[in-house]
Amino acid sequence: MTNNIEIKGLCKQYPNFKLDNVSFNVPAGSIVGFVGENGAGKTTTIKAILDVARRDAGTITLMGRDNITDGPAARQDVGVVFDEISFHDWLRAPQIDKILGNIYKNWDSAYFFQMLGRFGLSEKVRKGTLKTFSRGMKMKLSLAAALAHHPKLLVLDEATSGLDPVVRDEILDIFLEFIGDEGNSILFSSHITSDIEKAADYLVFIHQGRIVLNAEKDLLLANYGMLRCDRATWETVDKAHVKGMRDTGYGIEALIDNRQDFRPAENMVVDKATVDDIMLLTIKGV
Amino acid sequence: MKGLLLKEFYSAGAYLKNFAIMLVIIIFFSVFTELGTTYVSMMMMMYLLVISISQYSIDEKSTWAPFSLCLPVKRVTIVGARYLFLLLLLVATMAFTFGLTAIVALVRGTEGWLPENLGILGVGTMLFLIVNSIIAPIVYKLGAEKARYAIMIVAMIPVLGAVLFSKQLTALLERFSGLNIPLLAAVAGVVAVAMYIGSMFLSARIYETREY
Numbered sequence: 001m002t003n004n005i006e007i008k009g010l011c012k013q014y015p016n017f018k019l020d021n022v023s024f025n026v027p028a029g030s031i032v033g034f035v036g037e038n039g040a041g042k043t044t045t046i047k048a049i050l051d052v053a054r055r056d057a058g059t060i061t062l063m064g065r066d067n068i069t070d071g072p073a074a075r076q077d078v079g080v081v082f083d084e085i086s087f088h089d090w091l092r093a094p095q096i097d098k099i100l101g102n103i104y105k106n107w108d109s110a111y112f113f114q115m116l117g118r119f120g121l122s123e124k125v126r127k128g129t130l131k132t133f134s135r136g137m138k139m140k141l142s143l144a145a146a147l148a149h150h151p152k153l154l155v156l157d158e159a160t161s162g163l164d165p166v167v168r169d170e171i172l173d174i175f176l177e178f179i180g181d182e183g184n185s186i187l188f189s190s191h192i193t194s195d196i197e198k199a200a201d202y203l204v205f206i207h208q209g210r211i212v213l214n215a216e217k218d219l220l221l222a223n224y225g226m227l228r229c230d231r232a233t234w235e236t237v238d239k240a241h242v243k244g245m246r247d248t249g250y251g252i253e254a255l256i257d258n259r260q261d262f263r264p265a266e267n268m269v270v271d272k273a274t275v276d277d278i279m280l281l282t283i284k285g286v
Numbered sequence: 287m288k289g290l291l292l293k294e295f296y297s298a299g300a301y302l303k304n305f306a307i308m309l310v311i312i313i314f315f316s317v318f319t320e321l322g323t324t325y326v327s328m329m330m331m332m333y334l335l336v337i338s339i340s341q342y343s344i345d346e347k348s349t350w351a352p353f354s355l356c357l358p359v360k361r362v363t364i365v366g367a368r369y370l371f372l373l374l375l376l377v378a379t380m381a382f383t384f385g386l387t388a389i390v391a392l393v394r395g396t397e398g399w400l401p402e403n404l405g406i407l408g409v410g411t412m413l414f415l416i417v418n419s420i421i422a423p424i425v426y427k428l429g430a431e432k433a434r435y436a437i438m439i440v441a442m443i444p445v446l447g448a449v450l451f452s453k454q455l456t457a458l459l460e461r462f463s464g465l466n467i468p469l470l471a472a473v474a475g476v477v478a479v480a481m482y483i484g485s486m487f488l489s490a491r492i493y494e495t496r497e498y
Binding site: 047050051052053054071072073074075076078080082084085086087088089090091095098099100101102103104105155 | 344357
C-alpha cells in the first residue's frame with residue numbers, strides 16, 4: 001500500500017506548545033480522520049504538512065516527495081480547504097477560475113464549474129462577489145477549487161465546521177466519491193466527530209501535541225466499548241483493558257479496548273463506543 | 287506567476303469604485319480651481335501609494351497569504367509577483383496620470399505644464415519605489431497587522447524631518463540649485479531602483495522562513 005502522506009518524527013516547538021514526535025501515514029485510497037481537542041496540534045500538523053509552518057525535525061513526504069525541497073511539484077497534486085475561504089471577498093468564481101487556472105498545470109475549468117453547479121451554485125450566484133455568498137456557499141466553492149486540478153490528496157482543516165448537516169452531508173458524499181479513485185486520499189481534521197465516524201477509514205487522535213491513537217476506524221469501533229457500572233462493581237473490574245474512565249456522579253463510565261471479548265458481570269453494561277467517547281475518555285485517562 | 291499577478295490585479299480592482307469617485311474629485315478641482323495640473327499628478331501618486339500598501343492588509347484579511355503557500359509555487363515567486371505587480375501598477379498609473387494631466391492642461395490652456403508634471407511624476411516614482419522598498423520587508427517579516435505601526439513610523443519620518451529640519455532642508459536645496467538637476471534626478475532614480483531590487487531579494491529571504 002502506498003502512502004500519499006508519510007510523517008515521521010515531526011517536531012515543532014512554539015513558546016507554549018510543541019508537536020512531539022508526530023508520526024502517521026495517509027494511505028492511498030483512504031480517508032484519515034484527524035481528531036483532537038482545541039489546541040491539540042491538528043492545525044499545526046496540517047500547516048507543517050503543507051509547509052505553511054516549517055518543521056524543526058522529522059520528515060514529511062507527499063506522494064513520495066519531500067514537502068519542502070520538492071514542495072511546489074508535490075503541491076500540484078494537493079487540494080487544500082481551510083476553515084475559512086482564502087479568497088478576497090470581492091472576487092468572483094470566474095476570476096478564481098482564471099487565477100488558479102494559471103497556477104495549477106492540471107486545472108480543469110469545466111470541472112470547476114461543473115462542481116459549482118453540482119453544489120447548487122447557479123450561474124447567477126457565481127457571477128456575484130464572494131461577499132454575497134453564505135458560509136456554506138463559500139466552503140463549497142473552496143472545495144470545488146480544491147478539486148478542480150484533479151489532486152491525489154485533499155487536506156481539509158475543519159472544512160465542515162459551522163456548516164449545517166445538509167451541506168456537510170453533501171460534502172461528505174463528494175469525499176467518498178473522490179476516494180473512489182484508489183490513488184486518492186483525504187486527510188480530514190474536524191471537531192465534528194460524527195463526520196469523521198461517517199467518512200473516515202482511519203482515525204488519528206492527537207492530544208497535547210502527541211499522537212495517542214492511530215488505528216483503522218472500523219477495527220477501533222468494533223473493539224472499543226463503553227462500560228457502565230456502579231462504583232462498587234467498578235472495583236472488581238480488571239483495569240488492563242481500561243483506556244479511560246470518569247465518575248458521572250451516578251456511577252462509572254469507562255472506555256475499554258476489548259469489547260468483543262469482554263464478559264460483563266452483573267450490574268455492568270457494555271455498549272459500542274463512539275469516536276466522541278474514545279476522544280473524551282482517552283484524554284481523561286484511567 | 288501569471289496566476290499570482292491576476293490575483294493582484296483582481297484584488298486591486300476592489301478600489302475601482304473609490305478610484306472613480308476620486309477621479310471625479312480630482313478632475314473637478316484641477317479644472318475648476320487654481321490647483322491645476324500639479325494637483326492631478328500629486329493626488330494620483332498619493333493614491334497609488336495607498337493602494338500599494340493596502341494590498342498587504344487585504345491578503346492578510348482574507349487569509350490568502352497562508353493559502354498561497356499551499357499552491358504549487360515557490361515562496362520567492364509569491365514575493366516576486368507582488369513586486370512585479372507594484373511596478374506594473376506604477377507604470378499604468380504614470381501613463382494614466384500623464385494622459386489625464388495633458389487633458390486637464392488642454393482644457394485649462396495651461397502652458398509649460400509638461401516639465402513641472404514630469405518632475406512631480408519622477409519624484410512620485412522615486413518616492414513610491416523607496417517607500418515600498420522599506421515597507422515590503424517589514425510586512426513580510428511582521429505581517430500587515432503588526433507592521434502597521436512600523437509603516438506609520440516610516441511614513442512619519444519624512445514628514446517630521448521636513449518640519450523639524452525645514453531651515454536645513456531649504457539651505458540644502460539652495461546648494462543643489464547650482465547643480466546639474468537632470469544628473470541628480472538620474473542618480474536618485476538609480477538609487478531608488480537599486481533599493482527596490484535589493485528590497486525584493488530581502489523580502490524573498492524573509493518570506494522563505496515566514497510561518498502562519
